Every structure is written in structure tokens, then in C-alpha cells.
Amino acid sequence: MVTAKVWVLKKHFEGFPKPSDFEMKQVALANLKDGELLLESVFLSVDPYMRPYSKRDMKEGDVMIGTQVARIVESKNPAFAVGTFAVANRGWRTHFISDGKDLSLLPASWPESLPKSLALGTVGMPGLTAYVGLFEICKMKPGETVLVNAAAGAVGSVVGQLAKIGGCKVVGCAGSDSKVAYLKSIGFDEAFNYKTVTSLDEALRKASPDGYDCFFDNVGGEFASIAINHMKKYGRIAVCGAISQYNDSVPQKGPYIQIPMIFNELSMKGFIVTSWNNRREEGVKALLKWVLEGKLKYHEQVTERFENMPAAFIGMLKGENLGKAVVKA
Numbered sequence: 001m002v003t004a005k006v007w008v009l010k011k012h013f014e015g016f017p018k019p020s021d022f023e024m025k026q027v028a029l030a031n032l033k034d035g036e037l038l039l040e041s042v043f044l045s046v047d048p049y050m051r052p053y054s055k056r057d058m059k060e061g062d063v064m065i066g067t068q069v070a071r072i073v074e075s076k077n078p079a080f081a082v083g084t085f086a087v088a089n090r091g092w093r094t095h096f097i098s099d100g101k102d103l104s105l106l107p108a109s110w111p112e113s114l115p116k117s118l119a120l121g122t123v124g125m126p127g128l129t130a131y132v133g134l135f136e137i138c139k140m141k142p143g144e145t146v147l148v149n150a151a152a153g154a155v156g157s158v159v160g161q162l163a164k165i166g167g168c169k170v171v172g173c174a175g176s177d178s179k180v181a182y183l184k185s186i187g188f189d190e191a192f193n194y195k196t197v198t199s200l201d202e203a204l205r206k207a208s209p210d211g212y213d214c215f216f217d218n219v220g221g222e223f224a225s226i227a228i229n230h231m232k233k234y235g236r237i238a239v240c241g242a243i244s245q246y247n248d249s250v251p252q253k254g255p256y257i258q259i260p261m262i263f264n265e266l267s268m269k270g271f272i273v274t275s276w277n278n279r280r281e282e283g284v285k286a287l288l289k290w291v292l293e294g295k296l297k298y299h300e301q302v303t304e305r306f307e308n309m310p311a312a313f314i315g316m317l318k319g320e321n322l323g324k325a326v327v328k329a
């Protein structure tokens, strides 16, 4: 009998998550029935959505939500061979049983040389978020100017590179000088540290005096309220996330954005990547091709050991990650 280690939400987060909000438990797994599979998590994802979703979707004592790349270690299902890898959405656990219906097998074309953890990042949900946000929500066109915040992260770093592939000028911001240097190394035309600029308004104007056609907003809050005034006529805003607000104990009261919305007849659309699952296969194929062609670079913030999941999650929310934050079990 296999014993899984799991992380449960011991106490709902108040403000930034704390290590004491989590508790690791052991769960004895039953022997497999016909048609079932036993999987071992190899890489686990820590993502910002877990913070707001935990309040909406979880109760205290639940296993933390999340996805993993897992390997089939035992199979009583002839359709799934031992040694096969799949993306699952089974939360923070080292082992789990599946009937196969909730697994997304890694594409057969996945090269041995490519880290399988990319299926949680650049060639997974964050990469797909960038893909649908740019092509379907921003509807970017060659020659346009794209702005993206949290630009050195899992989603933002793909947004900037896909916008370059799409023939756009790209401006990004991140929270450290080393992240800014990274953005320039992967092709951003302009990049700045939003934590050290004297004026965000000035930094946005300097980076693109004519303004922005597309704004891929991962942060929301005051950044978005200032950036919206730098949009060009008929500009489009992809409202992807609001990480500046996830850890607020008291909701921020931002300035209103209606006037520039109306004056420039802007389009602003919120979106959730899972509503675009019909584009997943196409997106993964395109992202994998760009990675293999060297057009889409990736960086992963890998934390070793399952026991360090809470630390990895808290670190990501505090901006300690460059690129996708993953945990190697």
C-alpha cells in the first residue's frame, strides 16, 4: 500500500499566506482496482490563482488545489502504460489514483531533452494564457505596441516573446533589476523596474511616447489605473490577473477608469484560460514548436522537495521567482 504526502489548507489565508496556514499529512492509498492507475507527482505547480481560489473554492482541511506533471508508476488500465507522463489537476500531493479520465498526457512529440516541468509553465496553462490573451483578447497586430506587467513571470515572459514573434514592440515591467535584465535578454524592447522608478506614469511614457495598443494586465490595482491613461485610441486590454490585490486583507479602492475607457473607446476583457480549453491542443503545439525553434525562451524557478511547497508558493507571491515557479518533488 502506498502512502501519499499531501499539503492541506490548515487555515484560510489572511493577507500573505504563512507557513502555519499549511499542514502536511499522510494519506494511505487503496490498492488499485481494474481500470485504475497510480501516479507519482514529479513536478508540482505553484500559481497565483491558488490564493484567491482558495477563499472561493476551498474549506479548511482541504488538499491545496493545483496541477502537477506526474508519472504512471502502476497501471491496471491497458490504455495507460507505466512510465507515461501526464498533467493532472490533483492538488499538492506526492501520489494519487486516477481512472485516466482526468489526465492530459504529454504530447507524444515531447522531446526527451525538454524538461517535462514546462508542461506546467511555458508549454502549459500559463503559456496558453499568454497565447489566448494575446491572439484572442488583445488581437495584437504586427507593428503594434504591447505592454505587459509581471513580465518576468510564467505568463508575462511568454506574452512578451509571443508579441515579438507577432512583430510588435514590447514593453515590460518587473520587480527587480535582475528581472529587467532578463526581459531585455529575451527580446523585450523596453523594460523597467516598477518598484524603483520615481514615476510609473513617466516610465510608461518614456518606454512608449505614443502609448500602447495592447495592455496585458497581470497585476491590476494602481498600475492598471495609471497604465490605462497610456492606451492608444481603440486600444485593447486583456484583464488576465490582479495579483496586486490577491493578498489584500482589505480591498483596495482604486481610482475610476471609466473616463479613459470611454474617451479612447477602449476594449477591456477579462478572461480565464480554462474557458479556452478548445484552443489548448493548438496552443500547446504552437508553444512547443516555438520553444524547440529557440524563439520562445524559458526560465524556471525550481524549488527542491515536496516539503518546500508552502515556501515556494509564498516566495512566488512575494516575487522571488524568475519565470515559472515549480516544485521538484
Ligand SMILES: NC(=O)C1=CN([C@@H]2O[C@H](COP(=O)(O)OP(=O)(O)OC[C@H]3O[C@@H](n4cnc5c(N)ncnc54)[C@H](OP(=O)(O)O)[C@@H]3O)[C@@H](O)[C@H]2O)C=CC1
Binding pocket: 047, 048, 049, 125, 126, 129, 149, 150, 151, 152, 153, 154, 155, 156, 173, 174, 175, 176, 179, 218, 219, 239, 240, 241, 242, 243, 244, 245, 271, 272, 273, 274, 316, 317, 318, 319, 320, 321, 322, 323, 324, 325
Ligand atoms: N486569467 C487567467 O486564466 C490566468 C491568469 N493568471 C494571472 O496572471 C498573473 C501572473 O501569473 P503567473 O505568471 O502565473 O505568476 P508569476 O510567475 O508572474 O509570479 C507572480 C509574480 O507577480 C508579481 N507580483 C506579485 N505581487 C505583485 C504586486 N503587488 N504588484 C506587482 N506585481 C506583483 C511578482 O513579480 P514582480 O517581480 O514583477 O513583482 C511575482 O513574481 C497573475 O495575476 C495570475 O493570477 C495566470 C494564469 C491564468
Ligand SMILES: CCCCC/C=C\CC(=O)/C=C/C=C/C=C/[C@@H](O)CCCC(=O)O
Binding pocket: 048, 049, 052, 053, 056, 067, 087, 089, 124, 125, 240, 241, 242, 272, 273, 274
Ligand atoms: C476568485 C476571484 C478570482 C479572480 C481572478 C484570479 C485569478 C486569475 C487566474 O490566475 C486564473 C487562473 C486559472 C487557472 C486555472 C488552472 C486550473 O484550472 C487547472 C489548469 C490545468 C491545465 O489546464 O493545465
